[in-house]
Amino acid sequence: MTGDRPTVPPVRLPSDAELARDALAAPLLARAVRLARWAGPGTRVGAGGELVDEQLPEAAKVLGLVDEESREDGEAYASEAWRVAVDTGLVTVEDGDTEDGADDGTTGRVTAGEQLALLTSGSPQDILGIWLDALDVVFADATAPVLDDLAAAIGEDGEIDFESLDWDPESEAEFLEGVLGNLYLLTVADGGGAGDGASGPVPLPVLAASMIVPDDMGEPTDDVLEQVSEAMMRLDDQFRLLEPVGLVSYVPVDEALMEEDAGGAADASLPVGEEDVARYGMVRLTPLGLYGIRSRMLEAGVDAPAVGDLAAKDAHALLDGVAHFPELSARAETEQWLARRAPADAAGQLLAAARGTDQRAPLRRLHCQQALSLLGAEAESAVRDVLDDPELGGLARVWLAELGARDVPPPPEPMIFWLAIDTIAAQLDAEGEPEELQELVEGLVGRHGGFFDAAWRIDHPATAEVLEAMGRLHRDRGVSKEARKAAFKARSRA
Incomplete structure (x- = not known):
């Protein structure tokens, strides 16, 4: 009983505004911004847009990297920050040739890039977009050949022989x-x-x-x-x-x-x-x-959900979406979904979405029950409305009992067994067959004499599969055999 699961578990992230503040505070981007605001038409750059060597000491000074003992490091940091400024659009380098073709002593003219203004007037998403561009620049640096390899690969003509590098x-x-x-x-x-x-x-x-x-x-x-x-x-x-x-x-x-x-x-x-x-x-x-x-x-096309993705979607999307989330993430996602809705309305939507006889329905009902546990007495009327529903009446009674509500009618016996089958089916879908489920099965059989004689008659889509699993999980050989016989009867009946 397996469903389609996300490629990776969901992540919990701060707000875009908080992330944008972190992006602006990142040392490399902060240096790139300072250089972009310092640069102007008089800034001299090479053919590739890089700062010429004569400009590096001043750039390092602008960044506060003027320690004589680490002068070379300061200039290297300035050079790196400048390249980020160029590649992210914080500055624009244009061809420096004059209209009459005369050489004015520069190979490029520097102007403020369109992206620079977004740092103060743009949205958090705009700032994060610039930061992602900066990350691409650094990622390319991190996967480039190491300097020692590059030095050895420089030929007599001064060009790098990339084919000689052991680098893919x-x-x-x-x-x-x-x-x-x-x-x-x-x-x-x-x-x-x-x-x-x-x-x-x-x-x-x-x-x-x-x-x-x-x-x-x-x-x-x-x-x-x-x-x-x-x-x-x-x-x-x-x-x-x-x-x-x-x-x-x-x-x-x-x-x-x-x-x-x-x-x-x-x-x-x-x-x-x-x-x-x-x-x-x-x-x-x-x-x-x-x-x-x-x-x-x-x-890259990977399914990488984030907590909060489901908050604006309907109850069915929520219950299906959190089906295989880790417990903490599922609770956080559900809390965000509930925060947008009135308790009674939320309960009604969750219960409606929990209905069904499809393969995922038991797990939806389990997560519906967990979501309802986060609601208080305001949801009671919506829960009472499903007391006679054959699929939801059992979990409704459990919720009302935990709430301490009065006048809760006792469940008919078929509803008790239906809820037991449904709960085990949900656990099998969520976790496979863990040790905790083995304890649940043994406790359930121990509390209900003649459990299997009644259970195989229950009209639930997963009855036979659940009974087979109970046979595998129960450590008593006699009980296991009884469970397998019940599973056979359930399949024959179906």
Whole structure:
């Protein structure tokens, strides 16, 4: 009893306004903005739009990066920020040739880009769009060949011989996308994410191993461990580049490890629980990073839902949508949906959407019951309206009993067994056959003598399948046999 599930669990994100503030505060974008506001027609750039070397000291000064001890670093940061400003449209570089063809000493003329004004007059979505463009620039940098490789590939003519590089741009990009995808999954897997800060940093060895070590491998071989170590070192460089754009919070690999390790690489076999695991690198997606990776996933056609996507949709879409959400995410999504509606109206819509004999109906009813548990006495009239409904009367009585309502009529016996079948069918769809379901089955059979003799007669689409599952789950052989016989009778009756 499986349905179509989202490719990845839902993520909880802050509002667009909060994310836009984070984007503007990202060091790299903030530097690009400052340079864009500083630049003008007199700013000298090269043929590719880059700042000429003579301009870099002044640009670094504008950014407050004038420490003599790190002058080269300051100019490198300024150069990087300028390229982001150009590639995101914060500045525009036009051909600098004069009308008469004379050389005016520049190769390009700099003007303010259209995107620059959006930072103050645009919407949060406009700002996030600019930030996503900046992320694309940094991502391209992170997947480019390392400088040492580039230096070795420069020929006598001064041109880079890309064919001589051991570098496949598509593979590099695919690997980093995969790493960031795994980091995203680890962050949202249990309903975590930006909404609660519950997800902690991930050790770099774990992240590298998730891409290298096969799932069915027991003890990694030395060759695999070496590959993990090499991946760690590459990821260390890449996360150092991705942190200034606000994508991740990163604790780099301790450089002292390089000196301690005779082989020149960190030992990826270190157990995660060791006290000094942080020395091997720790990375965490920021809320802005979760937004960024989700945006890239959506662009690639991946189903990557976010909590709140269903808030404006109807009750049927809500109950189907949260069917396989983690518990915390399902509750958060349901709370946002309920917040937009009056309790009585919400209850009526949920109950109407919970009806049905299709395969997903039991799970819809389970989530309907969980949604109703978030409502108070204002919903009582809507719930009482379905007391005589054969599909909803049982869950209505449960809700009213939990509310402490009076004058709740006792359920007829067929309704009791129908609700039991429906509940187990929903649990099977939601969780498969976990240990908790085994306890539910054994407790149910123990409380109701002759359970199977009555259950196989229940007119529920999942009766036979549920009885078969109960036979597998119950640890008493005699009871299991009785369940299988009941399942056979149910199929014959159908």
